Structure formats: C-alpha cells, structure tokens
Amino acid sequence: MKHSLSRIQHPGLQAKLMSADEAAALIRHGDNVGMSGFTGAGYPKVVPAALARHIERQNAAGGDPFRIGVWTGASTAPELDGALAKVGGIEMRLPYQSDPTCRQRINAGEMEYIDIHLSHVAQFVWFGFLGKLNVAVVEVAGILPDGRLVPTSSIGNNKTWLDQADRVILEVNHWHPTALEGMHDVYYGTALPPHRKPIPLLHPGDRIGEAYLHVDPSKVVAVVETNASDRVTPFSPPDAVSQRIAEHIIHFLGHEVKQGRLPPELLPLQSGVGNTANAVMAGLNNGPYTGLTAYTEVLQDGMLEMLKSGKMAMASATALSLSPDGIKEFMDNLDFYRQRIVLRPQEISNHPEVIRRLGIIAMNGMIEADIYGHVNSTHLMGTRIMNGIGGSGDFARNAYLSIFMTGSVAKGGKISCIVPMASHVDHTEHDVQVIVTEQGLADLRGLAPRQRARLIIERCAHPDYRDALTDYLERAEAVARSGFGGLHTPHVLPEALAWHERYERAGDMRAG
C-alpha cells in the first residue's frame, strides 16, 4: 500500500509486511491469542477473518479441530468475534463479548466463556492466572522508527498483550488518522506485588505515561496493512424510556448538589454504553452544569457533544465508540479533541484505586434488579449469558455514587425488570445505591432491605407488576412470621424464581 513508508517507519518491521492470510497462518491450534479491541473500536480488521477462513478450511478437510483462546479488551465486531465463532474456532473467550454468534455458541455449550471484571484481566495475565498468552494481534495507527507504536481508537489490554505474548502480529490501519498521535496515555509504572506503587493520577485529564505502546520488535512475526473502519453504529435518538430515565437521574443529581452532597461541577462521570447513557449526557449537556469531567471506559457521541459545547472540560476513557456522524465530527476536529480526551489502558481506566480516589458518579445499565437491590447485569432468566459484567463492577463498587438503570419492563411488557429475586447476581445489595427506571428513581442509601423493597416497588416497578411484587413481599413476610424464614430479607423460596420460570415456559412473566 502506498502509505507503508510513512506509517511503518521501523525498517525491521517493514521487512515483516505480509498478507493477512500469511499472518493468520502463524497462529496455531491451542494458542491463546490476545486481540486488541474495546467496544467495537481498535480491533484487528483482517487477520481474525483470515484465521477464520483458515480454520474453516482445516475443519472441512477433516483434520483435528482448530480452536484458540480469544482474549480482548472488551467487545469487538462481527469480523472478529462473529467470524471466529461462526467457524467454531473459539475454545475459550474472555473477558467480555456482545456478539450474537458468540452468545449463541456460549449458551449452546459449544464455547467456554469467562466473564471477568475488566480491571482484573491484565493483572491476572501478569500473575499467570489465565495461562500463557501465545500471540498478540494488535491494531495500530503507525510504527515509529524506534519501533514504538501509535495506538488507534482503543487501548484496552494492548499493553499487556504486547508485553506478554511470545509472537506479535501488528495490523497497521490506514483508516485511522495519524493525528491520533498524542491522544493516548500509556502508563508503564505497574508492577507485581509486593513492588506496586500508587498510581499517580489525581484528575481525569492527568497524563501519567507515554503516548505510545512498546513492543520488542524481535517478537513481531508479521505486520499487515489494512484500511478499514471501526464498527460504527448509527446514533439513534433516545426513546421515551431513556429520556425519562435521564430526566430522573438529572433531577437526582441536581438534588444532591442542593443538599451539598455533590459539588456544583459534579464529580467525574462514568457511563455505560447505549442509548440511555447518551440520553443522560444529552440531558446534562442541556443542564446548568459546567466544568464537567468524565472518567469512563467508553466515550460515546453524548460526551463528544459535551466536550464540543464546553460543558465538559476533559474526558478519560479506554475506547471511543462513535456513530458515523460522531466519527466525522471527531476526525474533523482532532486537534480540539486531542486536548480534551485521554485514552488509557483499561487497567487504569477501570482501576479501583483511581475510581475510588476520583469519586466517580457511576451510571450503568442492567438486565434486572430485585426488590432488595441486587442487580443482574449479565444473564437472561438466570442461565443465558447476554454480554458480560464489563467494567460495571469496577465502577459501581468504588464509585462515589453507584446508579443502575433499565426500563421497568422488556419484551413489550412480558418481562419485568424488577423481580422478586435476581436470577443472577453481579452487583450485590452492598454495591447498589440508586436504581432508576422510566417509572422513577429509588435512592437506597441508608435503607435496610425491606425499606429498599418497598421503595423500589413504589418508584421503579412497572404498574403492571407493582401489585404482584407487593403481594410477593407481603407473603414473604408472612412466611417468615410463620416461622419458616427471617424478616431481614424475606422470600417465598419456592416462588423466588417463579417469574423467570414462567417466562421460560409461557413467554410472559405475568400470571396467565
């Protein structure tokens, strides 16, 4: 490709240029492969697909099955997770996925999946807890003469993959502007216990590392050139439910400022991915706040607009996840955004130490909450994985304020997202402070379990389910009073998961 000389300035690495197929052939059955990629940003675009073709041919030829471990930052895209899962090429996937084919394979028992707090992944690899990382496949925007790498639209676990893998394949993607250079902050001060030092980050915009990733050039076995877009999803305007949730949250934050429990410029915002998150950002962008900051995993259009309007001064993330319009805005004004966005490794964006210190306002989506405030972020009806816990636990546990949000019902009202007992618990009653649906907001701080239950039912449950939830709670209290349980967290054990069972069997949680 015409750009090679400018993008790949290290002569030794230029010499390793090859096709995606040639590079993919360097990956072997049984390898654990660390791929770049976080929320559909910065993943390798062509080597995984070439590998999938290779696996398909090999399996069609009737040889031994060819399967690998796929480790990433977080979710990737159909060309990576989808392609490899489709050919049955993934033995073990970690730490997060959101791909339909992956999900189907995992829930069919055809693929193993380990769902890990995103802040835990890098250190578990350093500790040797997840086995040997054999290969890294990492997308970069360029290679400097001394071999340092310019990251692209996400950093995720790339530093760790490049450090830990025996063999490294680099994808140099010409689609990314070279002007990304300087936006990243890669902290190389981590260490193994007992040699760890404080992470010297005091404000969301602090730069504590370097703008480049390091790699030992002698480990690089292939360099592949690409020119392909990140996975981009058009931005859909928030629906009425997201809009109402956003209004409740914005009203609540205003109340907290009035009570003196939040400073006028709030505290650094963390926000999960999706429409509701964008709606909250839009609401804040129209609100009275200035000097806002973000310390989050993923920067979406909503935050980009706040940076543009000047309401937000600085945003830290590990990945960008923008719509086509957002990408155009970002690329057209890269000099502006480079001064206001810092992309970091996820071991830093999600670090408990930093999150606790900064005092984050954490806003994460969920699948369901139960009346006592336990949150399920990962499983449908207790058994089917949806995506994964991602960074929600890193943020919720260590946040100043931990907010979870969802519509009060799903599937046209057939599923209540407020249930008697969560069918899977990812965030316990000890980590959930605020629950919001379009119906309202329940502030659970300082409340005991049964107080929480009454508030959640009253404020958050959909009217179609409110009476049934109250009935459950009252009968649970009666069971306890009759001697078969306690009144701290009363339950009717044989019915605790009956709503989920009913949905599995009848397609509707409502009694028929």
Place this chain on the structure above:
Amino acid sequence: MKHSLSRIQHPGLQAKLMSADEAAALIRHGDNVGMSGFTGAGYPKVVPAALARHIERQNAAGGDPFRIGVWTGASTAPELDGALAKVGGIEMRLPYQSDPTCRQRINAGEMEYIDIHLSHVAQFVWFGFLGKLNVAVVEVAGILPDGRLVPTSSIGNNKTWLDQADRVILEVNHWHPTALEGMHDVYYGTALPPHRKPIPLLHPGDRIGEAYLHVDPSKVVAVVETNASDRVTPFSPPDAVSQRIAEHIIHFLGHEVKQGRLPPELLPLQSGVGNTANAVMAGLNNGPYTGLTAYTEVLQDGMLEMLKSGKMAMASATALSLSPDGIKEFMDNLDFYRQRIVLRPQEISNHPEVIRRLGIIAMNGMIEADIYGHVNSTHLMGTRIMNGIGGSGDFARNAYLSIFMTGSVAKGGKISCIVPMASHVDHTEHDVQVIVTEQGLADLRGLAPRQRARLIIERCAHPDYRDALTDYLERAEAVARSGFGGLHTPHVLPEALAWHERYERAGDMRAG
C-alpha cells in the same frame, strides 16, 4: 478513680468526668450514635449498658419509645449490642453485628440493619449518605494534655465518629495498658473527592499517620472512667475440619510458590476471624515460610504466635481479638509487639487502593457457595441474617488471591454448604478464585461456569451431597438442551432453591 490524673491529662476534659448514668442521659431518642468497637475489642464498656437501663426505665414508664441508631466499627459485645437490643433500644444498626440478641431482633423484623462493606462506612458518613451522626461514644486508653487520645485495642471508625459527631462521650478504660501508646497509626490525609490523594502506604508495616486520635475538646460532653476487659473468647484448638481446610490451603500456597505465582515469603495475609483462620496461621507457623506479613482487619492468637516465632515480621490490623492467653502474652511483651503490630482506622485497613496495591492473600469464611462459585457470607436459607459481609468484600475483590472456606456440611450433615444456587449472593462468580472445604480445594481461576461446577462438586462437596449436586447439574444441562435455558450457567429454576426450602420445612437438605 485513682488513675484519673495520669490517664486524663487535659484539665478541661478532667472537668467533664461523670458517671456512666450521667453520660448516658446525654443521649437522646432518635440520635445516631457512633460507638467504638471492632470484633469485641475497644468498645465502650459502661455507657451503652447505662443507656440500656435508661431506655428500659423510660419504656417501662410508658413514655414514647426510646430508640437510637447504633453505628460501630464492626461487632461489639453483649454489654453493648446485647444490652441495647434486649431493651429494644436500637432502631437501625450498621455496618456489622454478630450478637445473638441483635440477630434475633433483626430477623424478627423488630430492628433495621444495613450490612455495609467495612471500607465504605466512614466515607458514606463523610459524604452525608447515612444522615447526621449525633453522638460518638469512644473508648480510649488515655487523654494527653493537649486533648489527643490514645486509642485502645481497636480503631475501627473512631476517627470518623470523633470528627463527625456533635457530642462526644469518652470512656477512659484503665484495663488497657498505657504502653499501647505508639502502636496505632491514624491517617489524617483523607479528603472528599475531588481532593483525594494517593494513600502513601507501600508495605504492611508502613506508618503514614499519627499515634493519636484527635477530638475537639469543646465537643466532649462527658468523660467516664472504666476498668473492664474486652470481650475475650478462650482459644479452642482447631477441630479436624479446620485442620483439613488449613492443610489444603497451605498445600495450595506451596504449589503457587513452586509455580512462581507467589514469592517465597508469600504476600501479605488477610484472614477472617475464627478457628479455621487460626488453624491456617498455625499451619503457616509450622511451615517453611519466613518474613511473612499480614494486612488484615483483625489480629488473632494465630498471628500473635507467628510474630512471636519470628515467622511473621509485621502485622497491620484495625483490631486485636485475642484469647485470655493471647492477651497475657501480648501485655507481657508489649514492647516486642509494639514494634511489629500497627493498628489503623478501618478505612485504611480495608481500603481497596491499599489492598490492591499490596496484593493480599485473602482468606475468608463463608456460609455457602454454589456450584458456579457464588458465595453467600451473610444469610441462612436466604432470609435470616447471620452476621454481615464485614470486610470480606473489600479484601476478596481487591486481593491477589481470593480464597473462601467452610466445612462442606453444617448441622451434623443436614446442611450442605455447597448448593445448586446460593440463597443470597455476597461475592459473585467474578470475585471468587478458590473454594476450600475439608474435602478439598477448587482452584477456579481460568475456568468457565460449568467447568467450575464440576470441580467444586468433585473437590469441595461432602460425599453425601455429591451425587445430588451432579444430578442437579446434569438435569440443568438437559433443561437447557431442551430449549428452556442456556448452557452458560444452567439451572433447574424451580429446584434452584429447593434444598433451602427443604431445610426450612423438614430440617434437612437431604431428600427424605
């Protein structure tokens, strides 16, 4: 009392000397009262009992009910929790209790209880999330001429109570040796976000603060003298179950050292309270390790012996919890132990930042685990509170290694501590790395849910329950294969809590 002049050197505070009854009369109905005390150490000995008598008289006289909020470090003793709960004097209790009368009241619905991560408590009070703290009742060993306070056998949340309360009652306990002075390290560098700085603690023995607690003398409304022992529990030699659990853990740690995943001196140890913890410490004391350290909540006899033998170089905790023999040993050799023990506020002993940095080996007891590795630390049969989560979440989530342990059965075999689904989740699958019973140890690192299930059943379940657990798992897989669920975390929803229900109704989890 004869010691007043030497123990209470501040003239203004000497002038506030009064009886426990007079001091208790300064506490009003509706007050939130922050009491010192952590694991039966350092709690006020006479004011709570005087308050209980006052409440009893008032309630007997038929006046309005007199109830207060009781906030502590962690558990206290019959003279505090027991006495106040007995007279129905507690409206709301937080963040932890282990008192039989309290437990009975909470489970009878007569008293509210909020079960909070111990590292969260102080900051929630600073943030204003739990309401106003009206009174502090704090035990001290002495008062310096300038009003600084010498702490006793625990620090817990005392710094926060003294800072935040409007009125302060001090109990000066002559039972504590004055030679405790200098053992404590009270860090006054905390701040509210966005003004927080790194906690400058790099090694378990580091001293980052002062040896004294501060209080504004003008807030002190009463000083009461006492001479009373902490709650002391005789040390019972480990039973066979604890012994076997300890052996499995020690074998595992040895294996990790051999694999290069732990340094030869291990990493700082955290250990819950109780016989099994003491058995693990005894095992380590007889093992090949030297230069061990501890960074934990509570220092028990087991660690004292390791300090004495020289196997352990330094221990950090927020409280001592010693047997009568342990107390004698400690008091007889205070100069030795003062150089090897640091007592800190629980906001530091349990701080996620510090735990993550130091790379703790966390060993905590539990009530039950399910086959997928979710841990219940707090509830009996899903509804009755036992004690509380305490610091187990602070340590488990941020540890280098997170180990949970229990006997495989309870109540003479009528309860299996390995169950199909945990009846309450305090530690999720994302936070549990190792499960140990006397049957064996399951190393869950790098395993997907169904792989974990087979290992936990094989290694940890009691033989009496093993077949039933395997049967449950296989039928859950069959349900998923028949289209009513997923194979990621398969469950037979109507049976997931049936073992608990059976125990409630029939007194035995085994099918009859």
